[in-house]
Amino acid sequence: MHFPNKELRAIAREQLTGHYILLISAVLCVILAYIGLVVVLSLCAVGLRGLAHDMVMFCGQILGVLLLSPVMASIYRIHLRIVRDNPVDLQDLWYVIRTEPDRYLTATILVAVRCALFFIPYAIVSVLVFQIIVTAPVSTVLEVITFGVGILGSLWMNIRYSMAIPILLDQPEVKPSEGLKLAVELLRGRRVQYLKLLGSFAGLLLLSVLTLQIGLLWVVPYLMSSQVMFYLDAEGQLEKLDESWKQKRRMDGRRVREP
16 A cells, blocks of 8 residues: 555654754754855856856856765665654764765766756857857857756756665665666656655745745755655555554553553
């Protein structure tokens, strides 16, 4: 039996109870690190224009994603440990960095390369514009179209391989390239449901933007927990876990009623 998205989100919220401060702290660390990187990149790009400026910012952001990927993997590990009733604390945020960051860096690089392929048309158009081979307004239209293709293609690649991190966490013997293949297989036949699950967070993410990103501190743990529930459901583990949680609640209820 597979759970519908509504139940997956409900279970995610339930599992977050009592752990929000830890997860908000973890997400805050990542956000502050990324903001710091953007500030450094902006300083490095001062005086640059056109393609040079775009390349510095783009390469810097890719580098940031790579550097933060082990930390994000650690946050997914925290979610998995919470679901399985294992103890967690903020020190777990550095677990992957201390143990095996190379597996997650490699997986992130493989995905980043696939994403970068979709930006090749935009890079070509930008070079042509820089060399004044293509002039406005044609250049503007081409840049918008090719950049849009790059964004959509990159988004699709990230969604396609988004289950790779939980798979690598659960299966230490699996190589990064194999983890990506398993992630694709895991979503086979369930991509529509997964897209709907991600789409259901669009409103919350929009509200987070309106709150100057502060809302992300609450939404990101909720989203990641829902993704973990989807992963466990797809792997056939969630039903058994749900039964154990229900049994635990029944036992807790009996203890409360006892004189």
